[in-house]
Amino acid sequence: MEEILTDLAHYITHQILKTPDKILRNDEPLISSGIIDSFHLIDLALYIEDRFGVKIEDTELNRQTFDNLNQLGELIWSKTTNR
Amino acid sequence: MTIYQVIILVSAAFLLGLIRSQRLWKSLLIFSSIIVYYWLQPSSSIRYLDFWLPTIAIILAWMAYTGMASLTIPTLRRNLAELGFVLLPTLVVSLNRYLSLCCVTPTLPPSIERVLMIIFALVIIILLIFRGLPEQFRFPFSFLILSLLFIFLKNPYLSLTLSRLWHGLNHQPIQYSLSTDIEWLGISYIILRIIHVIIDVREKRQPLPDFQDFLLYLIFFPALAAGPIDLLPHFQKEVRSPIQSSSRRLEGLRRIIIGAFKKFVLADSLALLALSQQNATQIVSPIYLWLAVFFYSLRIYFDFSGYTDIAIGSGLCIGIRLPENFSAPYLKTNLIQFWNSWHITLANWFRAYFFYPFVRKFQRNRNLPTWVLILSAQVLTMLLIGLWHGISLNYLLWGLWHGVGLFINNQWTKWTSNHSLPILNNRLTFLVSWGLTFTFVSMGWVWFILADINTAWIVFKHLFGVGL
Structure with a gap:
């Protein structure tokens, strides 16, 4: 789980926000705070699908399903273990 | 109701x-x-x-x-x-x-x-x-x-x-x-x-x-x-x-009372002052017209979010928690945040069944320049949301207004993140951003209220003191 979170945090800070120096907390709101917009969410979903081999459904790309790294990590974890 | x-x-x-x-x-x-x-x-x-x-x-x-x-x-x-x-x-x-x-x-x-x-x-x-x-x-x-x-x-x-x-x-x-x-x-x-x-x-x-x-x-x-x-x-x-507890029922009743107050006191009182199909061409003073437009913004918010509070509150009394539909939309400082907090479940529906599949298709293939993809995805999604309210020109223009607004917002955010401007972090910038967002959304309601495009156009001219 910790590896998933580190990987996601690295992708978000380096590829999406383009601020490698930023330290992203695991409980920091991503969608509701506006850090990640709808287009970035698609980039993130495509990255997760390629990197972890799990499908993130379009109906899951909202802050009700996940709004921080912890929740996103749990979603990926539950999908990988249920495969 | x-x-x-x-x-x-x-x-x-x-x-x-x-x-x-x-x-x-x-x-x-x-x-x-x-x-x-x-x-x-x-x-x-x-x-x-x-x-x-x-x-x-x-x-x-x-x-x-x-x-x-x-x-x-x-x-x-x-x-x-x-x-x-x-x-x-x-x-x-x-x-x-x-x-x-x-x-x-x-x-x-x-x-x-x-x-x-x-x-x-x-x-x-x-x-x-x-x-x-x-x-x-x-x-x-x-x-x-x-x-x-x-x-x-x-x-x-x-x-x-x-x-x-x-x-x-x-x-x-x-x-x-x-x-x-x-x-x-x-x-x-x-x-x-x-x-x-x-x-x-x-x-x-x-x-x-x-x-x-x-x-x-x-x-x-x-x-x-x-x-x-x-x-x-x-x-x-x-x-x-279902969770049928007395604490849930109390929470539900509190939401219902807040919702009823928003709908039957605030919204219905504001309706007397807000812009409407009837008074649109009668108000000619730009100041009163701006006030009428802003009152409409508040009216539609209190009306709709009041209904939502009553719906969520009734659901809680029954034992079912419905999703939230509003999250202080008029306090947001840009249009992207506004659309993340106004009629949230409708926006999520159109994102899930149109916007995301559309962007996924083109993003994966990389066969469109990024700005073209962003513009077309934002505009088409907002046009569909507009047409969901009614298939007529005024709703189409309302959707276009927001689609183009979201695109400009997106490009501005990108530009400012690439040029770290110190001016963007002070309180004045916050107030200006909030004022611009609220005014933009309020002006958009003019298309929404007035079915006749010519009347809407006259209102826009009167707002800026033209053609009085």
């Missing part, structure tokens, strides 16, 4: 929340949702329409459901039995023709033999069509019927044609037909909910629900008239394990 109707609905919700037997609770919830649908459906100059519209909504739901299910004899028999069960309240309502009890339906329903005959005919027609269609065409068929129905109801010209046709079928004079005759309670929400389920079942994102769960999800009475649009898996989870 009047305050008396709200009081009755809230009382029904409260009583339902006291029922401990899960089976009885669910059956009564379905029955009361159906009865409430007939009760709330507005009357019309078209005879029996207030009875037929809820009935057709149930048949449409059954059509969509049958299109998803297998057509083997045992499954079909079970589906027909479930339809019979949910039509019991319909037959009870139609008995009111002979009992003449007040308030059950706005006008007396048609005779029971006619009701049975037409329902039977509709069911047979649907079954014959589905039996004749290859399995892969059943989904497109349901989708096509729902889309055509939506287009006919939401376009004033087509709605007038439909009204004339219905008047003619009833042997009523067609010259009195109006485009507003067919006012079908909750149908825009019901259609979105049905499309969500048939797409997800087809894509195997969720299993086929049972018909009663499906129908309850579509017409759950607190969310029937104005949402929110829950997703079926979440709704089913709530129905399977």
Whole structure:
């Protein structure tokens, strides 16, 4: 789980926000705070699908399903273990 | 909805929340949702329409459901039995023709033999069509019927044609037909909910629900008239394990009181001062016109979020938590944040079923320049949201207004993140951003309120002191 979170945090800070120096907390709101917009969410979903081999459904790309790294990590974890 | 109707609905919700037997609770919830649908459906100059519209909504739901299910004899028999069960309240309502009890339906329903005959005919027609269609065409068929129905109801010209046709079928004079005759309670929400389920079942994102769960999800009475649009898996989870505690009921009552205050005190008072179809060209002073526009912004927010509070509060009293639909939208400092907090469940629906699939398709292939993809995705999504409110030029322009606004917002955010400007982090910038966002959204409402584009254009000119 910790590896998933580190990987996601690295992708978000380096590829999406383009601020490698930023330290992203695991409980920091991503969608509701506006850090990640709808287009970035698609980039993130495509990255997760390629990197972890799990499908993130379009109906899951909202802050009700996940709004921080912890929740996103749990979603990926539950999908990988249920495969 | 009047305050008396709200009081009755809230009382029904409260009583339902006291029922401990899960089976009885669910059956009564379905029955009361159906009865409430007939009760709330507005009357019309078209005879029996207030009875037929809820009935057709149930048949449409059954059509969509049958299109998803297998057509083997045992499954079909079970589906027909479930339809019979949910039509019991319909037959009870139609008995009111002979009992003449007040308030059950706005006008007396048609005779029971006619009701049975037409329902039977509709069911047979649907079954014959589905039996004749290859399995892969059943989904497109349901989708096509729902889309055509939506287009006919939401376009004033087509709605007038439909009204004339219905008047003619009833042997009523067609010259009195109006485009507003067919006012079908909750149908825009019901259609979105049905499309969500048939797409997800087809894509195997969720299993086929049972018909009663499906129908309850579509017409759950607190969310029937104005949402929110829950997703079926979440709704089913709530129905399977409702939380009927006194603390939830208290939370629900608090939300209902706040909602009623927003709707019946704030929104209805602001309506006297807000811009409307009637006063749009009478106010010529730019200052008063700006005030009227801002009052409308507040009015529509308090009205809509008030209804949502009442819906969520009633849901809580019953034991079901509906999703939130608003999150302080007018306090946001950019348009992207506004659309993340205004009518959240509708925006999420269009993101899930149009925006994300559209962007995914082109982003994966990288066959469009990024800015073209962003512009087209934002504009097309907002045009669709506009057209969902009504298929006419003013809603199209309202959608375009927001689509272009979102694109500009997106490009500005990108530009500022690439050029770290110190000026962007102070309090003045915050206030200016908030003011610009609120003003932009408020100006957008001018397209929304005024069906006539020329009147909207005059209002825009008057706002800036032109053409006085």
